[in-house]
Amino acid sequence: MKATKLDATSPPPASSERESSRTTAQRPEWTRWFDSPLGPLGATADAEGLIRRLEFVDPADESAATKNSVEPSLSTAAGVALAEVGKQLDEYFALSRREFDLPLRPVGTAFQEQVWHALLAIPFGATESYGGLAHRIDNPKAVRAVGRANGANPIAIVIPCHRVIGNDGSLTGYGGGIERKRWLLQHEGVLLRF
Numbered sequence: 669m670k671a672t673k674l675d676a677t678s679p680p681p682a683s684s685e686r687e688s689s690r691t692t693a694q695r696p697e698w699t700r701w702f703d704s705p706l707g708p709l710g711a712t713a714d715a716e717g718l719i720r721r722l723e724f725v726d727p728a729d730e731s732a733a734t735k736n737s738v739e740p741s742l743s744t745a746a747g748v749a750l751a752e753v754g755k756q757l758d759e760y761f762a763l764s765r766r767e768f769d770l771p772l773r774p775v776g777t778a779f780q781e782q783v784w785h786a787l788l789a790i791p792f793g794a795t796e797s798y799g800g801l802a803h804r805i806d807n808p809k810a811v812r813a814v815g816r817a818n819g820a821n822p823i824a825i826v827i828p829c830h831r832v833i834g835n836d837g838s839l840t841g842y843g844g845g846i847e848r849k850r851w852l853l854q855h856e857g858v859l860l861r862f
Contacts, residue, residue: 695714695715696714696715697712697713697714697715697720697746698712698713698746698747698750699711699712699721700713700750700751700753700754701725702753702754702757704757704761705761705851706724706844706848706851706852707724707725707726707848708724708725709722709723709724709725709757709824709825710722710723710725711750711753711754713745713746713749713750713753714746714773715745715746716745716746716773717744717745717746717748717749717771718749718771718772718773719749719753719770719771719772719773719774719823719826720773720774720775720822720823721774721822721823722753722822722823722824722825722826723822723824723843723844724824724843724844724845724848749770749771752770753770753826756768756769756770756826757825760825761855763855766791766792766793767791767792768825768826770826772823772826772827774821774822774823774827775822776817776820776822777817779810779813779817780817780820780821782805782817783801783805783814783817783818784817784821784823784827784829786801786804786805787801787818787821787827787828787829787831787832788827788828789804790828790831790832792828792856793856793857793858794831794858795831795832795833795853795858796831796832796833797832797833797834797835798811798814798815798818798832798834798835798840799811799835801814801818801832802814815840815841818832819841819843821843824843824844825852829842829843830842830844830848830849830852830853831853831856831858833853837860839853839860
């Protein structure tokens with residue numbers, strides 16, 4: 669699946685990159701860590717090379733420091749996918765990429781996946797309100813549920829939950845922190861009122 673739709677068909681490089689491996693109950697996953705203007709990001713891919721997570725990591729988080737060993741058994745598909753994540757993130761931060769083209773497989777409820785799919789339709793440099801997003805999925809009364817699904821998005825930046833703002837144009841919650849949300853929106857050229 670590319671960043672234009674979520675893959676639900678089966679269960680779910682910068683010089684400073686670090687890799688680690690772990691096996692979940694369902695399948696093995698590998699994580700590569702990238703430096704970014706907003707701090708470290710951890711991207712996780714499965715054995716099929718599908719991106720499961722892209723998360724901001726607090727530099728003070730000790731668990732991030734323990735995941736710094738190169739794992740020799742990194743699968744080819746996962747390795748290729750994670751290298752492409754790094755390349756496309758570098759391009760995004762350099763303003764030479766506005767859309768991502770990555771194989772995604774976030775895991776969530778059917779409703780969450782519906783919201784995440786709708787997030788992919790919000791273009792670079794644009795914003796949408798939580799109410800507007802609820803209308804977009806034909807469920808205008810689900811504004812709070814949309815907010816919770818938005819907050820549960822496991823693939824930051826690529827599934828652009830940072831582009832969702834309050835009805836009054838205010839910045840509201842963001843898993844990576846409000847300052848990162850502000851930075852991402854300004855990076856994309858969005859003029860903020862608050």
